Amino acid sequence: MIDDQYIEMCMAAVKIQEAWEPKCGDFFYYKTDFGNKKSGDVGVVCRSFGSKVYIDDQENLENCMSAKRAIWLPYQHQLQKMVVDDFQKEFNKPPRPELLIIVIREYCDLLFSKEELKKYNTMESLWFAYVMVYRYKKHWDFYKKEWVG
Numbered sequence: 768m769i770d771d772q773y774i775e776m777c778m779a780a781v782k783i784q785e786a787w788e789p790k791c792g793d794f795f796y797y798k799t800d801f802g803n804k805k806s807g808d809v810g811v812v813c814r815s816f817g818s819k820v821y822i823d824d825q826e827n828l829e830n831c832m833s834a835k836r837a838i839w840l841p842y843q844h845q846l847q848k849m850v851v852d853d854f855q856k857e858f859n860k861p862p863r864p865e866l867l868i869i870v871i872r873e874y875c876d877l878l879f880s881k882e883e884l885k886k887y888n889t890m891e892s893l894w895f896a897y898v899m900v901y902r903y904k905k906h907w908d909f910y911k912k913e914w915v916g
Contacts, residue, residue, distance in 0.1 A: 777838050
């Protein structure tokens with residue numbers, strides 16, 4: 768289940784949203800114009816007020832995106848792939864799993880306090896924060912609900 772914190776983090780990550788190239792199965796949040804009510808999770812699926820609406824053709828998805836109403840909510844494996852891709856670009860070779868784990872752990876120890884780690888509600892939100900710090904040098908401000916850096 769995707770929580771509000773993750774949706775807010777994804778909405779505020781403009782560069783990640785701009786880089787999104789939608790693929791079948793991607794999960795996204797569909798914003799409506801009905802006040803502040805949260806209405807929608809999408810992947811291939813969009814929920815609006817509890818009923819499911821299937822976005823089954825490219826035209827509907829493009830309409831959502833062009834109106835800036837579709838917010839990509841990357842799955843954990845998509846976030847991990849971003850880390851692997853960044854590692855590969857930086858070191859010009861694919862990472863060995865054990866080396867990647869060491870780098871991620873050391874990086875997290877340097878960047879996130881134990882108290883801060885407890886504020887993330889899901890593994891997706893934690894991985895998202897890691898990607899934002901690693902790629903864009905931005906941290907999530909839990910009070911302002913925005914990326915700062």
